[in-house]
Amino acid sequence: MTMKKKSSIQFYFACSIIVFIVGLAAIGGMIKPHGFMNADKLYLITKIIDGKTIYETPPLRPNATYLLGTDHRGFDMLSLLLNGLKYTLAYAALLTGLRFIIAMPLGMWSGTTGRGGGVLRTMQWVISAVPAFLFLYPPLVGMYFKLGLNEVDKANPHNLMQFTIIFIFMVTVLGIFPLAYQIAERARFYNSKPYVDASRLMGGSSFHRIVRHIFSNMRVELLYIAISEFIIVLFLMGQLAIFNIIIGGSETLDMVDKLVPGEVPYLIYLTTTGEWTSLIAYGAKYIQVYPFIVIDSGIAFALLILSLQFFLYQFKKRTR
Numbered sequence: 424m425t426m427k428k429k430s431s432i433q434f435y436f437a438c439s440i441i442v443f444i445v446g447l448a449a450i451g452g453m454i455k456p457h458g459f460m461n462a463d464k465l466y467l468i469t470k471i472i473d474g475k476t477i478y479e480t481p482p483l484r485p486n487a488t489y490l491l492g493t494d495h496r497g498f499d500m501l502s503l504l505l506n507g508l509k510y511t512l513a514y515a516a517l518l519t520g521l522r523f524i525i526a527m528p529l530g531m532w533s534g535t536t537g538r539g540g541g542v543l544r545t546m547q548w549v550i551s552a553v554p555a556f557l558f559l560y561p562p563l564v565g566m567y568f569k570l571g572l573n574e575v576d577k578a579n580p581h582n583l584m585q586f587t588i589i590f591i592f593m594v595t596v597l598g599i600f601p602l603a604y605q606i607a608e609r610a611r612f613y614n615s616k617p618y619v620d621a622s623r624l625m626g627g628s629s630f631h632r633i634v635r636h637i638f639s640n641m642r643v644e645l646l647y648i649a650i651s652e653f654i655i656v657l658f659l660m661g662q663l664a665i666f667n668i669i670i671g672g673s674e675t676l677d678m679v680d681k682l683v684p685g686e687v688p689y690l691i692y693l694t695t696t697g698e699w700t701s702l703i704a705y706g707a708k709y710i711q712v713y714p715f716i717v718i719d720s721g722i723a724f725a726l727l728i729l730s731l732q733f734f735l736y737q738f739k740k741r742t743r
Contacts, residue, residue, distance in 0.1 A: 437737040440730045448509040455502035457489075459695070465497025482713045491719045494705070495691055496674075500719050507697025511727075514670060514698070515660060519653045521595040526602035527645070531633050533603065534610025543607055546600035555597055556662045563590060563668045587670045594659065602652060609644055613637045643742050650738070654731050661724055664700035665707050667692075699724050 457463060468479040481497040483489055491500035533539040550558070566589055570582040610633070613619060619636045638645075663669065674693045691708075694701035699720055706717030 434737040434741045437730075437734040441734050444508070444512075444727065444730060447505070448512050451505035451508050455499070455505040457499035457502045459498055459502070459506070459697075463498065465493065482709075482716065484713075485715055492713070492715045494693055494716065496693060498693075500702075500716065503694070503697030503702060504699065504719065504723050505697070507694065507699050507702065508723075508727075510696045510698040511657075511660075511700060511724075514700075515653055515657045518591065518594050518598075518656045518660075519649065521591070522598040522602055522652060522656075523649060525595075526599045527606055529599070530603040530606025531610050531637065532629065534607035534612075535614050535629050535633050535637060537611075540607060540611075543600060543604040547604035550597060550601055555659055558597055559593055559659075559663060560666060560668065563593065563663070564666065567668065590668070590670050594656070598652065598656070602648070605648060606641075606645070609641055610637050613640050647735070647739060647742070650731065650735050654728060654735065657724075657728055657731070660700045661703060661728075664703040667704045667707070669698075669701045669704045699727075 465481050465483070468481075468483065470477040470479065481493050481495050483493045483497065485492045489499050489501070491504070493499055494503065529539075530543070533543055563586075566586060570586055614632065614637060616636075619632055622632050622636060660669075674695050691705070692701070693705060702720035703717060703724060706713070706720055710717050
């Protein structure tokens with residue numbers, strides 16, 4: 424009896440964490456301590472230390488005013504994180520949803536009819552044999568340079584949008600077959616049950632069996648699979664972000680004076696929303712000079728994934 428009570432407390436605690444994350448995503452943009460307008464940008468900070476005037480330019484390290492420091496524009500990192508959580512969750516939910524839209528009917532149909540199982544098994548094995556990152560990174564980084572997103576003169580919103588569409592397409596397609604295979608295996612299990620076989624013998628179509636019997640029995644499992652897939656997508660987004668492969672709106676700063684002979688301008692991409700993987704991609708470039716940037720976003724991202732994993736584990740214990 425004691426163990427059951429402990430498990431129940433842990434489950435509700437996990438649920439409260441998820442509610443907190445969702446609530447923070449909903450109101451984060453309203454409770455952020457600093458704004459993101461042009462008027463909020465910092466160009467030069469003057470300090471007087473021991474009678475001497477000291478000038479600082481962003482990024483500013485954590486201090487009493489900016490608890491987590493600032494980025495190159497002088498925008499507060501805490502405010503960026505609070506505002507960006509909803510975008511990170513939305514992007515991951517979009518990618519997960521796109522995978523499910525295709526994979527679920529495909530898996531249900533294959534598991535119920537027995538057709539296409541060999542193809543799904545083969546594709547699942549091929550994709551699972553190699554980390555998803557290795558499938559995605561070479562073509563995406565090639566497209567990044569092909570579109571000239573690393574060059575000042577070619578980096579425009581049209582190219583960024585084109586890259587975002589390619590990113591979404593590739594991440595979606597890569598996850599379809601493993602997800603469809605997983606769903607097909609569970610559908611095949613329920614399709615072998617006597618009551619489903621009876622429905623087939625009475626003339627029930629495959630669609631009828633899927634809707635009336637298989638799907639109704641798999642609802643909890645599908646929810647578990649969806650949460651698990653959401654975590655996988657988030658983790659993949661984080662991996663790609665370390666190598667500067669991200670989606671979302673960006674503001675660019677030209678960090679070299681074009682009037683200086685021989686100097687090659689380069690861009691710094693700064694997220695306009697505070698989306699977390701964009702902050703990781705930005706902070707990873709300056710980890711040696713401004714480590715607090717990637718530490719802030721990295722810890723926040725890691726806590727998000729750990730919280731979801733904890734909820735998934737408790738949800739599995741609760742429903743099995």
